[in-house]
Amino acid sequence: GQNIDQPTEMTATEGAIVQINCTYQTSGFNGLFWYQQHAGEAPTFLSYNVLDGLEEKGRFSSFLSRSKGYSYLLLKELQMKDSASYLCAVKDSNYQLIWGAGTKLIIKP
């Protein structure tokens, strides 16, 4: 079956760095996405990786290793507004998005 694993919850301190990991087993691979979702709102796009390596976008970076079925989202200089759920999703061979359960990130002052 298809599976996306990410930690349920993480806690970090304002101003620090946090890494959220995601491992996947899917039938085929056509890209990995990270989304941010605040409570009661729809997800918003953060990053897209289809090739191995690191993609940097401001305070957020995303890394992909296709051979390991592994990705991480790195958040730097954490702000209180970064408290949210972070969803990892993979497009499989049918270009269908397979979603992880999300990681709830709690930022403390």
Place this chain on the structure above:
Amino acid sequence: GAVVSQHPSRVICKSGTSVKIECRSLDFQATTMFWYRQFPKQSLMLMATSNEGSKATYEQGVEKDKFLINHASLTLSTLTVTSAHPEDSSFYICSANIGDTEAFFGQGTRLTVV
């Protein structure tokens, strides 16, 4: 960037009635839109893929007669929850893609059936 608008954002309806949720792509044409359902503290669950000009493709376990999807134009897809029951209360989200990259989400609709 591309914008997807979903309406209404919140709706409360009586058990047994029907509710229609609209999803519009505002600045691009979407031949395919997706409808998700999300329970509290859980991930998105794909309900169906809405195809413009043809019948929607429903995921296993989703009742097509209960969740009616119409994609009559390249910019509008609707989801109608028919004969709603309290267990249908949930957060419904639509999305549309541009090419193979990111999905753009509507704002979501919080449905409460009383």
